[in-house]
Amino acid sequence: MSERKPIVAGNWKMHNDRNETRTLIRQIIQNGKNLGQNCEVIIAPPFTSIACAAKEIENSAIKLGGQNIFWEDKGAFTGEISGPMLKEIGCTHVIIGHSERRQYFGETDETVNKKIGSAIKHGLIPIFCMGETLIERETGQTFEVLKSQLVKGLKSLKVQNPVDFVMAYEPVWAIGTGKTASPEQAQEAHAFLRRELALLWGDKFAAETRILYGGSVKPGNAKDLIGQTDIDGGLIGGASLNAEDFLGIIEQGTGF
Ligand code: PEP
Secondary structure, three states: OOOOOOEEEEEOOOOOOHHHHHHHHHHHHHHOOOOOOOOEEEEEOOHHHHHHHHHHOOOOOEEEEEOOOEOOOOOOOOOOOEHHHHHHHOOOEEEEOOHHHHHHOOOOHHHHHHHHHHHHHOOOEEEEEEOOOHHHHHOOOHHHHHHHHHHHHOOOOOOOOHHHOEEEEOOHHHOOOOOOOOHHHHHHHHHHHHHHHHHHHOHHHHHHOEEEEEOOOOHHHHHHHHOOOOOOEEEEOHHHHOHHHHHHHHHHHHOO
16 A cells, blocks of 8 residues: 555636535535545636635635646736735645646646746645647657656756645546546556656655546546556546546545
């Protein structure tokens, strides 16, 4: 049994207004047994629902994450949200480098690197996402792509404590598609990322870092995926919008 405490994080993307946010959080809290005791539970609502979510999760074990961060602290950056703003509203985590941001919003390894730097500077735990596209997998470039994303994303950065850093392997072809990496494919990629992280930040740090799998995780496949040696939980999109599914993943995936 790994000493790494599992994490199940819900990426709500552009879903849930404040009413829906309240309802979903209440359902999770009411139906979740021993929530957070043996598994960290994080939700990342859209920015307009974060304040409402912060109020609803008071006195619960649920933690809050942002879905994005800008690297400057303040200034003329229309539409952006900074690390201090995320902290002030109650976030402890922030998702960085999600494939949808890379695909639709021009996120690059360089901007991901600046964002991770800003999260570290402000005491936010980055959930650093990496993953290959279908064509990259089919042409045998998966490990090259992962290595490049990892090395460039973490360039010149260092985190002191492994509990303050989370990575997510999310094969782009498995996100929101209903296709999941097989447990073996996912394990192989996670083990690779852990080995590469060890080359950057040392064996001990890598051994203690949580690496989440993301890509069409559901209660029915959570056990096989999260049960793999190097998979320490899940980053959940679609299924995190339904309390029963989200709790089912926590229960099936982590046994708690
Ligand atoms: C995600 O957006 O991070 C994700 C994994 O989505 P889904 O679970 O819907 O595939």
